[in-house]
Amino acid sequence: MEKNCDKGISRRSALKRMGLLMAGAVALGMPSLASCSGEKKKRIILYFTATGNSLYVARQLADEATELLSIPQLVKQGRYELEADEIGIVYPIYGQMPPNMVRRFIQKARLKAAYKFAVLTYGNMQFVAAGIWDEVSRKSGNAFDYITSILMVDNWLPNFDMNEQIKIDKHIPESLERITADIAARKHEIPPTEERARQLFDRFIRDRGLDPEVGYLMHSEDYFVVTDACIGCAVCTEVCPRGNYELTSTGVKTKGDCDFCFACIQNCPQKAIKFAELPDSPFLAHGEKNPDARFRNEHVSLWSIKEANRQ
Ligand SMILES: Cc1cc2nc3c(=O)[nH]c(=O)nc-3n(C[C@H](O)[C@H](O)[C@H](O)COP(=O)(O)O)c2cc1C
Ligand code: SF4
Ligand code: SF4
Numbered sequence: 001m002e003k004n005c006d007k008g009i010s011r012r013s014a015l016k017r018m019g020l021l022m023a024g025a026v027a028l029g030m031p032s033l034a035s036c037s038g039e040k041k042k043r044i045i046l047y048f049t050a051t052g053n054s055l056y057v058a059r060q061l062a063d064e065a066t067e068l069l070s071i072p073q074l075v076k077q078g079r080y081e082l083e084a085d086e087i088g089i090v091y092p093i094y095g096q097m098p099p100n101m102v103r104r105f106i107q108k109a110r111l112k113a114a115y116k117f118a119v120l121t122y123g124n125m126q127f128v129a130a131g132i133w134d135e136v137s138r139k140s141g142n143a144f145d146y147i148t149s150i151l152m153v154d155n156w157l158p159n160f161d162m163n164e165q166i167k168i169d170k171h172i173p174e175s176l177e178r179i180t181a182d183i184a185a186r187k188h189e190i191p192p193t194e195e196r197a198r199q200l201f202d203r204f205i206r207d208r209g210l211d212p213e214v215g216y217l218m219h220s221e222d223y224f225v226v227t228d229a230c231i232g233c234a235v236c237t238e239v240c241p242r243g244n245y246e247l248t249s250t251g252v253k254t255k256g257d258c259d260f261c262f263a264c265i266q267n268c269p270q271k272a273i274k275f276a277e278l279p280d281s282p283f284l285a286h287g288e289k290n291p292d293a294r295f296r297n298e299h300v301s302l303w304s305i306k307e308a309n310r311q
Contacts, residue, residue, distance in 0.1 A: 041085040044113075046071055048091040048102050048241070049308055050261035052297030053121045053152040058090040059299075060176050061119065061183065070308040071105050072241035080108045087113035088183070092261075093122045093129040093149070095208070096201055097215035098136060099259045101241060107140045115186050117146040119179060123154020123165070128201045131193030145188045150175045155262055155295050157275070158283055162266075162293035208282040220244045220258040222276065223284070224265060226251060229272035235302065236273060239263040243311030266294050267305055 047058040048071045058068055067084070071091075074080070091102045098106070118137070120129050130147040137144050151170045154160045182189070205212050220242070230252055236245040237252075240263055244256040252272075254264070265273040271294055278284040296302065 040065060043067070043086040043088065044069060044082055044084040045088040045090060046074070046082075046105075047089070047308070048072065048099050048261075049300075049305065050092065050239075050241075050259075050263035051153075051155045051266045051295050052300030052305060053155070054090045054092050055304060055308060056297045056299045057119055057121055057150060057152075057176070058088070061088060061090070061180060071102055072309050072311070075101060075105055076311060080105070081110045081112075083112040085113060086115045086117070086183075086186075087111050088117045088119065089144075090119045090121065092155075093120050093126055094216045094260065095204065095210060096126060096129045097132055097212070099261060100215050100217045100257075101259055103136055103215060106137050106142055109140065109142055111142045115146075116142070116144040117183050118144045118148070120147070120149040121152045122149055123152055123156060123160070127197040128193050130191045131198075132201075134190050144190070145186070146182060147190045148179055148182065150179065153295055153297070155266060157262060157265065157288045158286070159289060161290040162295035163290060164293075165295065166298075216260040218258045218260050220254040220256055220264070223258065223260070223278070224254050225274050225276050226254070227272045227274055229270045230268075231270055231272075233269060235306075236264045236268055238306040238310040239267045239302075241309040241311070263305060263309060267296060267302060268294070269302075 043062070043066045045058045045062055045066055046069050047054050049055040049058075062068055069082075089102075089106075091098055097103070118130075118133050120126065120133065122129065126149045129149060133147055134144065150172065152172060153162070153165045153168075153170070155162070155165075202212075210216065220240075232247055232252070234247055236254070237243070237247060241261065242256055242258060244254050244258060245264060246253050246255075265275070271292060274291060275284050275288055277287070296305065
């Protein structure tokens with residue numbers, strides 16, 4: 001297995017070592033995966049993100065030798081076979097389930113690693129999310145050893161005002177410290193799913209007309225409208241992991257299968273993307289909590305969301 005010593009490291013890795021990534025890792029007391037005296041473990045972390053929470057967590061669980069890979073980019077490249085000593089995945093839960101793209105990815109993937117961990121970001125409530133990932137990943141032949149969750153800002157616009165969400169202390173550093181230590185110790189743990197929680201989930205899914213084998217898979221043209229505040233900056237064309245936005249001679253148009261991730265509506269710098277008026281929708285009958293409030297994780301740049309998602 002490859003050894004990695006300071007002698008001869010690239011300028012990029014040297015800068016990375018000095019940079020934020022390591023600062024974060026040191027602050028969290030994260031043990032390095034690499035050592036000059038010992039064997040170097042290769043860790044890959046896969047992620048899906050719309051507003052940066054999951055990318056932030058993925059970065060915090062990485063050291064300078066970790067390969068961070070965006071799932072939308074892997075899907076775009078048709079790259080489904082990955083091998084490392086440790087493979088992690090970080091994604092936001094949508095109605096307790098993985099984003100549709102993450103589900104499709106894991107169903108096709110062949111992940112070869114001695115240790116696999118999953119960290120699910122969420123904003124308010126998770127009660128069956130770990131069990132669902134266990135089921136989905138196991139069925140695909142990619143069973144995970146450790147599944148946990150981390151409470152972050154809730155980016156579900158119909159129920160939450162982003163300006164209020166960012167004020168709440170969600171104890172993120174403490175959670176990251178716990179998860180970092182668990183992964184370093186290669187902890188094996190999958191939280192059990194209580195029967196009562198499963199029943200609640202089944203009702204939630206039924207009431208919203210969702211298919212539990214699919215999750216949120218909508219059509220963007222049904223849910224999003226672009227207002228006159230649009231300046232044609234093209235951000236929406238780059239942050240959508242499905243490439244659903246297009247600048248046309250008559251304005252910005254959106255169309256196509258949609259994960260309902262909210263990357264478009266949250267990252268539009270003009271707040272020109274709004275939800276369509278849908279009084280009969282189980283999600284949007286009451287519109288959104290605050291159409292003037294939008295969110296992106298404070299540690300993640302717009303550029304990073306574009307890099308992660310552009311098609
Ligand atoms: C469609 C959708 C459904 C969501 N469902 C849940 C949920 O069931 N429980 C929860 O606590 N948070 C839920 N959230 C909030 C996100 O999981 C959370 O904000 C996540 O950290 C966002 O990650 P990101 O910034 O990487 O995109 C949902 C968000 C969206 C867009
Ligand atoms: S991101 Fe917003 S302002 Fe920019 S082109 Fe898209 S809709 Fe218009
Ligand atoms: S249209 Fe918006 S919500 Fe749908 S996948 Fe694209 S960015 Fe996500």
